[in-house]
Amino acid sequence: MRSLLLARLLAACLCAATLAGAQAEPGPPLSALTLVGAPRVVFKAGRDACDGHDVPDAPARAFRDATGALAIFGMHYRNRALRGPDADSLTLDCRIVLDSGLAAEPERYDDRTWITATWTEDGRTVVALLHHEYHAEAHPGRCRSAEMMACWYNTILAARSPDGGLSFQRAVPPAVVAAPPFRQEAEQGRHRGFFNPSNIVHDGRHWYFLASNTGWAGQPFGVCLFRSDDVRDPGRWRAWDGRDFAARFPDPYRKGEKPAGACKPVAPFPAPVGSVSRHRGTGAWIAVFQAAAGGAFPRSGFYWTTSRDLLTWDAPRLLLAGPTLYDDPCQAGGDLISYPSLIDREAKGRNFDDVGDRADLYYATLAVKGCKVTSDRDLLRRPVAIEVWP
Template sequence: MRLRLALLVLLVPAGAIAAPEPPLSSLTLVGPPTVVFKAGRDACDGADVPDSSARAFRDGSGAMALFGLHYRNRALRGPDLDHLKLDCRVVLDSGEKSDPALYDDRSWITATWTEDGEAVAALVHHEYQANAHPGRCRSKVYLECWYNTITAATSKDGGRSFSRDIPPTVVAGAPFRQEIGQGRHRGFFNPSNIVSDGRWRYVFASTTGWDRPGEQEAGVCLFRSDRPADPSRWRAWTGTGFTASFPDPYRTGSPRGDTCRPVTPFPTPVGAVVRHRASGAFIAVFMAKAGDGFPQSGFYWTSSRDLLAWDVPRLLVAGATLYDDPCAAPGGLIAYPSLLDPAAAGRNFDDVGDAAILTYATLRTEGCTITSDRDLVRRPLAIKVWP
């Protein structure tokens, strides 16, 4: 099974905002891992494997819906995190269409937001895999043909089905079409969950950067919106304000020159960001490979007062991740961390108290191959935030 952009390590941009010291928070694991979903046991078909960070919300009845599987999108549902079962209904399928202007090749629901549990806005990680479509790429290598866009989808029935405009609204994409710049991975990808500070909703999204138009650094950019239900209202941080937009290059007459300013210290996509209820501080988790300031491979966390200046990351779980060589990881890999508080005050699980659950995927390897034998697991942790 083909992995999404699993091997990309982003460059940490120069000139980013300095991180505050000392650290704002402490996260401590307080229990062993337990299995939430086992692909070989619980799947409806071969598409049901953990392949993104867990995203959850409470629907109109108060029941929990959790996404985090593959590009044939299904939800785990249940009354709470302890009693989830995969619902075999496909809520958003992937058309695997060859026309890149349709944005309907392979799609993952990677962020959700709902105010009432019925109307749900989703951000979708869309991969156009040109290598799979004859005549669309000069190469046959997946990453050399990879063109990624964040698009939008909506549900009116509490996440039991999602629909998209034709073509869907582009929230963030490269300002050029997919045939440009082949030979490297291009675009925006892997949005975090959406987190609220009251008035605004925020999401992190990664980009590989580009040279023209403008000079976009590779990194992780912060977007905000006052109304996620209208996907056209998302704007990215430029270093002076939230003004950058990245419209559909197939619908605009000429390329736009907007760029966003990457936020440090994230070398890879943000797995999840949550707000601590008592202090208002934000806590983010992500994967990192050993090197460049990270002493070990594994999951790291960092914290912030404003989502722009973050403290020094600290190791939470050590282990080989998707950014490591699978040939050197006979015990398998860990990936896609997220944070969920079963007692979250809001519907969207974007807040935490002094205890939460770390969820992530474990991936078995066979030689140098990452297999589809994967589990979604959880571990309890304690959270402390200093004033």
């Protein structure tokens, strides 16, 4: 996801988000997460790739297909899946299940697209949330600047697979879940839009995900909570506005579509949420994310926080220290870590949105050469012990 430039954007916004987190009044800690083993390599780009596009570039997302096999997404914008009978036997399937068209027309929403969340009830029909990037600087006449960040326009889309994730189909017209209330030529000069949705989780008759936005007039920067009463219908997603799930962010290129309200950011997240999981024993929610040092975050690394309702979270605590994608690679002194997610191989749900007393922390390591974040990346998993208080 254009790692270094996105890191610079988020670093510039972290001050406001960190202050918001510091001003919140979280309750006492609800959980304890502890790393209990060494990391194991799940995917190594130099060894396991099908081509140069195969690098971990988003948090790992897993589901069981109709045969009981495991599929994990979280690679590049030429989307492929890791597949296998279990977490110890995953290999990269070289079939491209969703490609990116690099289309110049922004209303097509087919420039660069990552599968960043999935949900299936039966292992056959799979719905997906897509992180979509429109890079106007790559299309002549579409941006006033030649600088990528000044031209970057982000949206969250939906897609569907009829065959257990072997192929995904884009909707016609495009299924826009969340877009800024203006077209890509507006407010050029900075990154704009909604980006990096978390995994989808289910509670009662609703489905939820968290996503970041860059902020604009009337809309604060931060992470917002979305809810739907029908995960199959992309038009049913609404965001929390501080009172209800009523904020709506439809396609600005489609006539007759009008946005409604603004979403209220959820503390204490300074940047995208890696994953959300429900603890089977207590029903509490556990979110993991990455943060650079500063404000409420004394050290760079992966943090976790716990909630009873997905809106009020306790004080974040450090799970794994290390320079992240949001740190200056020139000062990192080694590899970066990024894209954390919790996945319990013993999850009861087909979509791995629940965890027990143990799970695996999946994350990527990104090699740095000089001051450049390279495509030399590994996907790792590391066992975690989980304790949640009733």
